[in-house]
Amino acid sequence: AQSVTQLDSQVPVFEEAPVELRCNYSSSVSVYLFWYVQYPNQGLQLLLKYLSGSTLVESINGFEAEFNKSQTSFHLRKPSVHISDTAEYFCAVSDVDTGTASKLTFGTGTRLQVTL
Amino acid sequence: KAGVTQTPRYLIKTRGQQVTLSCSPISGHRSVSWYQQTPGQGLQFLFEYFSETQRNKGNFPGRFSGRQFSNSRSEMNVSTLELGDSALYLCASSLQGLAYNEQFFGPGTRLTVL
Numbered sequence: 001a002q003s004v005t006q007l008d009s010q011v012p013v014f015e016e017a018p019v020e021l022r023c024n025y026s027s028s029v030s031v032y033l034f035w036y037v038q039y040p041n042q043g044l045q046l047l048l049k050y051l052s053g054s055t056l057v058e059s060i061n062g063f064e065a066e067f068n069k070s071q072t073s074f075h076l077r078k079p080s081v082h083i084s085d086t087a088e089y090f091c092a093v094s095d096v097d098t099g100t101a102s103k104l105t106f107g108t109g110t111r112l113q114v115t116l
Numbered sequence: 117k118a119g120v121t122q123t124p125r126y127l128i129k130t131r132g133q134q135v136t137l138s139c140s141p142i143s144g145h146r147s148v149s150w151y152q153q154t155p156g157q158g159l160q161f162l163f164e165y166f167s168e169t170q171r172n173k174g175n176f177p178g179r180f181s182g183r184q185f186s187n188s189r190s191e192m193n194v195s196t197l198e199l200g201d202s203a204l205y206l207c208a209s210s211l212q213g214l215a216y217n218e219q220f221f222g223p224g225t226r227l228t229v230l
Contacts, residue, residue, distance in 0.1 A: 032215055032216050036221075041223070042223055043120070043206055043208075043221035043222050043223045043224055044206065044208075044221040045221070046218050046219070046220075049216075049218070051216050090159065092159075094215040094216070095215060096215055096216075102147050102149050102164045102166075102171075102172065102208075102210055102213035102214065102215065102217065102219065103149070103161050103164060103172050103174070103215075104149075104151075104159075104161065104219065105161070106151075106158055106159035106160075107158070108158045109158060109159075
């Protein structure tokens with residue numbers, strides 16, 4: 001079984017400030033890691049994912065996340081946030097070993113609130 | 117390319133009734149997954165269908181069921197509705213339903229049970 005922990009339920013930050021959203025996971029097998037973003041009244045959109053290779057992955061809108069196997073973490077960072085980044089962010093994992101299983105286990109989400 | 121569509125977007129039902137939600141995946145996608153999102157439990161996996169077969173199922177009671185048609189469209193049904201079934205139900209599609217495939221989510225159906 002897997003679990004994902006997002007310790008911060010809310011993160012308030014001023015515009016242009018840096019931000020880090022924390023994600024830790026627990027799994028007895030290898031996992032793929034994902035960050036999804038949910039804007040108000042919308043579904044989830046994939047922000048970035050780690051499958052293999054370089055442990056640092058980047059999104060097209062300036063977010064990055066680093067996979068740390070020893071700490072079982074996949075924290076999301078952005079050096080300078082914008083008002084439009086205000087949203088709910090979900091960390092998720094899927095089990096590598098199940099092969100065909102399209103099952104995501106999500107964290108409880110972190111609400112990023114960017115203000116002027 | 118059209119995204120994942122879900123109908124209806126909003127639904128109000130009373131306890132004891134049943135409800136059917138529909139999901140049309142992105143063209144060419146053969147896997148459809150369903151998730152329940154609530155403030156208390158967060159996002160929880162319901163089930164996944166691939167080529168009209170249920171391949172994976174979450175920990176939900178038998179009142180929750182689904183099916184997939186030959187055109188990959190999917191429906192989920194909840195019978196004997198309970199107040200606790202009030203939630204946002206999200207559908208996601210992916211090409212093959214493999215663990216590393218990106219899942220594309222629809223806007224969801226918000227179900228309110230009175």
